[in-house]
Amino acid sequence: MIEVLVVVGPGVVADAGLLEEIAAREFAAAGVSGALVHARDASHVLSLLSSPSPSSPSPSPSSSSPPNGAGCVVVLPGPSAEVRSLIRRDLGAVVWVDVERADGVTAGEGATHLHGRGIGGLAWGIRHAVHRVRHPSRRIAYGPLPEQWGELYLPDADEPPVVMLIHGGYWRSIWAADIMGPLCADLVGRGLAVWNLEYRRPDLHGWDATTADVAAGLTVLATASEVRGLAVLATASGSDALPPGADRRPGTVAALDLARVAVVGHSAGAQLALRAVADAAAGEVNAASGVGVVMAVSLAGVLDLVEGDRRWVGTGAVGAALGGRAPGLGEGRAAPPYADASPLLRLPLRVRQLIVQGAADDLDLIDFSRRYARAAERAGDDVTYLEMPGDHFDVINPATPIWQATAEAIAHVLPPPQGDKTDNN
Incomplete structure (x- = not known):
């Protein structure tokens, strides 16, 4: 024990x-x-x-x-x-x-x-x-600063698809990638590789640093030559042996299907996830061409930053993160950074989306998720809205029905490779 x-x-x-x-x-x-x-x-x-x-x-x-x-x-x-x-x-x-x-x-x-x-x-x-x-991973730095890293979890499978996780915490530095650990274990158990991202938060480093880190986190797996040791990753069991079929050449990614990547964010991390996907779809993240994002998932996301600031969600978290207030009622359209950062203002994303919302969550977040899903559908996106019983943290708790339904939807879009040996129990 x-x-x-x-x-x-x-x-x-x-x-x-x-x-x-x-x-x-x-x-x-x-x-x-x-x-x-x-x-x-x-x-x-x-x-x-x-x-x-x-x-x-x-x-x-x-x-x-x-x-x-x-x-x-x-x-x-x-x-x-x-x-x-x-x-x-x-x-x-x-x-x-x-x-x-x-x-x-x-x-x-x-x-x-x-x-x-x-x-x-x-x-x-x-x-x-x-x-x-219980769940060893390999920590990989994608930049020189202490908060620029991610943890990669690999299942016992050849070339699995990848789920990139972005934690929330209202963009404040007291919350970190550890809160997504249970999801890493659950997704690896379903035969998926998981890239759990840490990043600089705007309360200490500014909004531009945060968005730059998330963009780098999305593209780093396609630019493995910039990441030392990425080609010799540990397996989920902690072994230093490469998984079956892994490419052993230096400077290449080991056993990852980068053509099938889902970007999943929780709370404020959902805003960062959808914004990064929107930037990649618009060609604003050039290196992202090596990563095929096929799904974006919001878990109780802060998806309308303008109303989020006006309603003072998270006791002013939106304005504090972006460095200024949103336009007031009757003051016209939102300008950057709100126009660039708010997922509701970046539609269509042109990527399949799953919007997950607990029915017992903050009422403003429920409102944001429902309105975003309707707007995404009107914009022509392929979007599924999933609202079930649960609170803000139930959506990242593997034991809850709402996460189980979410994980099954992700695995349906990203089925593990044939011959996957991973046990989901």
């Missing part, structure tokens, strides 16, 4: 009993064993990270191996400068969780830093740590 060690650093401002409750609940939900330990100082944290199991720590600070070799280590570092200095060190697959917002933190090789999600960030950290052990 997977073992999870949660380390609470000195000075963490949180009720100890509540931390225990959160950890116990997540251990039970994930079907893992675990322990939560309160560390005295940085040396104690380091010794815990080096111990062979959560229950038997040994003081071996020179070792960077996680407990039991499983990589399931979650640390709430707290304010101590000595403990925080460990975040930058290469200590293995540690998931560092700051309950407060902590911008600009770069974790060591193989580690992850989550922040700004409050005390609930511990739950997200445990889920992510367990996911990484």
Whole structure:
């Protein structure tokens, strides 16, 4: 059984009993064993990270191996400068969780830093740590900056089609690619390759950086010579062997059917997904000619940015992301960046679309999805509208009927190759 060690650093401002409750609940939900330990100082944290199991720590600070070799280590570092200095060190697959917002933190090789999600960030950290052990992937940088990367998951199949995932979070840096992990596992189980994209968010880097990163993420698989190591990807089982039929020549993509790609976004990520597809269809992303996008999927998307800003969705998230307010009522047509960014204003996309919406979601998002689907149909696009019971996060929960229906629709458009050996159970 997977073992999870949660380390609470000195000075963490949180009720100890509540931390225990959160950890116990997540251990039970994930079907893992675990322990939560309160560390005295940085040396104690380091010794815990080096111990062979959560229950038997040994003081071996020179070792960077996680407990039991499983990589399931979650640390709430707290304010101590000595403990925080460990975040930058290469200590293995540690998931560092700051309950407060902590911008600009770069974790060591193989580690992850989550922040700004409050005390609930511990739950997200445990889920992510367990996911990484159960579903290995290969992280690939598509640019020089810390947030310019994606994780590629490969099924046991020869040349599978690809699903590119773009996470949401109202374009704010406290939300990251980890929230899409469960979908990665589900889609790989259906015989599909998954490219889970991280990108610079506009709250720290500006809107142009965000759109540039998403465009790069869409095209990078067609320009593999720019991505070191892309031709020797790990399989979903964690092996370094290439999948059957993979091209072993340097500078080429291993075992991916780039003629069949779906771009899927959640919430604000749906806006980014549909905007990137619109740019590619309009020829504004030149390198995208090597990637055949055959489907765009919105999961509870923010699809009308003009009304989104006017209605102050996400407590002003739209205007904050785009760097200014939308035109008011009676002020005329929207100009850039709204005219370029709002999916409703970019129709037709000329790509098959699936618009998914939970009936218990924010009423404005339901309104945006319904109006967008009708407008896309009027514009001549091939669009399917799927509204089912569920809230904003049910659409990215593999256990829900709304996601199951979504995944089946994606797999229908992107059937896995003949002879796929992947087990969907």
